[in-house]
Amino acid sequence: MKVKNIILILGLLPSWAMGQDKTGDTYEVTLGTSTEGGKTMLRLHEMAESPSNCVLPLEKVDSFAVYKVRIGAKVTNPMGVSQDYFYVYVGLNLARGEKSMVIDSDLDNDLRNDSLYVIPLGEKDCYQKGHLTLESAINVPYQILGETKMHVVPLSIYPFNSNESIAKSQSLQIGLGANISKVGSFSLNERQYYISAGSMEAPLIPWHLSAKSSLFVDQQKENARDRLYIFVHIGDTILLGDRMLVLGHAGEDKISLRDIGGMSVSQGINRNFPDIQVHELDNDHLVNLQGATRGKYVFIDFWGSWCTYCIHSMPMVKQLYEQVKNRSDVAVLGIANERKRSPEALRKKVSELQIQHTNYIVYDDEAKRPVSPMSLWQVASYPTYLILDKDGKVVFKTTGSPNTELAVSTFLKQIGEEQ
Numbered sequence: 001m002k003v004k005n006i007i008l009i010l011g012l013l014p015s016w017a018m019g020q021d022k023t024g025d026t027y028e029v030t031l032g033t034s035t036e037g038g039k040t041m042l043r044l045h046e047m048a049e050s051p052s053n054c055v056l057p058l059e060k061v062d063s064f065a066v067y068k069v070r071i072g073a074k075v076t077n078p079m080g081v082s083q084d085y086f087y088v089y090v091g092l093n094l095a096r097g098e099k100s101m102v103i104d105s106d107l108d109n110d111l112r113n114d115s116l117y118v119i120p121l122g123e124k125d126c127y128q129k130g131h132l133t134l135e136s137a138i139n140v141p142y143q144i145l146g147e148t149k150m151h152v153v154p155l156s157i158y159p160f161n162s163n164e165s166i167a168k169s170q171s172l173q174i175g176l177g178a179n180i181s182k183v184g185s186f187s188l189n190e191r192q193y194y195i196s197a198g199s200m201e202a203p204l205i206p207w208h209l210s211a212k213s214s215l216f217v218d219q220q221k222e223n224a225r226d227r228l229y230i231f232v233h234i235g236d237t238i239l240l241g242d243r244m245l246v247l248g249h250a251g252e253d254k255i256s257l258r259d260i261g262g263m264s265v266s267q268g269i270n271r272n273f274p275d276i277q278v279h280e281l282d283n284d285h286l287v288n289l290q291g292a293t294r295g296k297y298v299f300i301d302f303w304g305s306w307c308t309y310c311i312h313s314m315p316m317v318k319q320l321y322e323q324v325k326n327r328s329d330v331a332v333l334g335i336a337n338e339r340k341r342s343p344e345a346l347r348k349k350v351s352e353l354q355i356q357h358t359n360y361i362v363y364d365d366e367a368k369r370p371v372s373p374m375s376l377w378q379v380a381s382y383p384t385y386l387i388l389d390k391d392g393k394v395v396f397k398t399t400g401s402p403n404t405e406l407a408v409s410t411f412l413k414q415i416g417e418e419q
Contacts, residue, residue, distance in 0.1 A: 027257045028250045031182035031197055031209060039156055039177030040198040042069050044088060046172075054087050055110040057102050061091035065172040072203025075141050076148075077107040086138060087111065090172045097121045099159055101174060105138045119159045133158060142205040153204045154179040178204060182253055189241050192220035193228075195255055209253045211235075230380045236368045239378065244370055276373050278335060278360035281350065284343050289335075289373065290392075292358065296331045298388040299411045302379045304337045305349035310383040313404040314353055320408045321357040323417060329390070330415055334359035337367050337374065337382065387411050 044067040050056065054066060067088040074084050089102040089111050101117045104110070117134050134157035139150050158175030181198040197213045217229040217238055229238055234249045248256035276289040292298075301317050303310035321332040334357060336346050341363045350359055367374040377386055377394065385407035387396035396410050 025259045026248075027186070027259075029184040029186050029195060029255045029257065031184040031195065031253045031255060033180075033182055040180050042176045042178055044069055044174070044176060051087070053109050054104075055112055057089060057091075057100075057111045057114075057116055059091060059100060059116070060093065061100065062094045063172065064089065064091040066090075069176065071140060071205070072207075073142070073205050075107070075205070077109070077141075079108060083107070088174070088176065090174055092172060101134070101157055101159065103136050103138060103155060103157070103176075105136065107138065107140070117157065117159075138204070140204050151205050180204060180207070182209065184255065186257075188243060191241060193240060194218040194220070194225065197253075197255075209249060209255070211249060215247060215255070227380055228378045232368065239370065239375055276371060276376065278362055278373065279343065281343055281347060281359050281361060284361070287360075289360070292331055292333060293388060293392060295390055296329050296388075297390060297411070297415045298330075298386075299332045299407075300373075300386040300388070301332075301334045302337065302374070302384040302386070303334060303382055304339070305345045306339060307382045309401040311349070311353065313383055313401045314355065316404045316408050317357070318353075318355060320411065323412070324415065325356070327415070332357040335373055336361050337364060337379075338362075339364045341365070387414065389414070 047066045047068060050066055051068075056064070056066070067090070068085045069088055071084050071086060074082050076082055086107050087104045087109060089100075091100040092098075093100070097120055099119045099121055101119075102111045102114050105114050115136065117136075119134075136155045136157055138153050138155060140153055141148055141150055143149075156177040156179075158177065160171070160174070181196045183194055183196040185192060185194045187193070194217070196216045196218070197209050198216070211234045213233070215229070215232045215234075215236075216227065217232065217240075218225040218227050219240075228240070232238060232247065234247055236247050238245055238247065244260050245257040246260055248258060250256040277286045278289050279285065280287055299317075299320065301310075301314075303314075317332070317334070324330045324332060334355070336359060338346055338361050343361055346359065346361055362372055362374060366372055369375060373379070377384075377397070379386075381399050383401060383404065384397065384399045385404065386394060387407070387410060389395050395414065396407065398407050
């Protein structure tokens with residue numbers, strides 16, 4: 001077995017390619033800190049009451065919240081006190097229609113000497129849709145070989161970040177993303193890919209890759225990157241082009257990619273394609289998906305009972321089914337990724353939403369298997385819509401609730417039912 005060592009740090013483009021790879025080969029990619037690695041969302045723990053060791057900013061508000069954010073390691077603040085957190089303040093002034101935020105960027109637990117960010121509540125939609133963010137940073141001291149060093153961590157503040165299905169501008173919730181990811185790039189069969197690593201448990205001081213790190217895989221397409229996999233981990237199998245690769249940890253910040261064979265998905269679902277097993281909703285039995293797709297035009301909605309955006313888009317999928325349900329050469333299917341290994345949550349949601357088209361289940365621990373529909377078709381987020389022609393070939397794929405109408409209209413056009 002050959003091992004090829006490639007060092008890719010700070011977003012440098014590689015001078016190598018895995019075009020001549022063979023089953024059994026192992027490749028190594030070294031990840032380095034980069035602004036291209038994306039943001040790691042931090043957990044904000046709301047304090048039940050204002051902490052006694054925190055000095056709040058001098059402003060008049062109708063309501064406020066103080067959050068404690070974990071650093072992930074013990075550090076010594078400017079007053080010589082050991083702590084493993086920093087404070088975040090959020091205030092609302094409804095009379096002025098403003099939301100204010102403060103990050104304790106110097107870890108001195110005094111929010112009066114930090115930048116105060118003020119956002120009009122009327123700009124909620126712009127921030128929620130990702131058009132606008134606030135950029136900040138914190139300075140985190142750490143020890144290395146007995147010497148104190150300062151690590152600057154860039155932060156992105158998302159002023160309107162609510163878990164509610166309908167986010168209210170008056171919410172004291174915010175989102176906080178840290179640029180602590182690591183990234184490396186590699187080429188496989190003349191295609192450029194990126195692997196980034198991060199974790200909600202990663203410390204806000206220099207850190208190294210571990211088995212707990214979450215990995216993300218992107219493919220470069222023209223001037224943009226297409227995210228293929230999210231939250232995969234060491235030991236998972238990914239499919240890139242026609243090659244199946246097992247992710248491994250090769251030491252410190254190195255990822256290994258072990259080639260375990262080829263699989264051409266461009267052929268679609270046919271008699272030479274591996275069995276794609278899914279669970280029936282009624283009895284939880286495993287069945288082969290090919291039985292429901294063979295010789296048909298197929299529209300697949302990848303969703304989940306937990307997915308708010310999927311549920312928001314479901315009326316359009318239901319309307320599509322009503323329009324084509326009498327055609328024997330057409331199938332509208334749902335494949336739900338369920339986190340709990342039980343069909344009850346999906347059964348309840350299907351009944352509640354009055355969904356009539358056939359739905360199958362792939363449980364979360366199955367979704368990362370090499371021959372799961374999520375792995376084979378590289379479904380990384382939800383909802384994802386997939387269209388197969390009568391030969392089982394993928395002719396269209398798109399992701400996200402805003403693209404539901406596009407997916408439905410594309411399918412109707414393919415089967416000659418466009419209005």
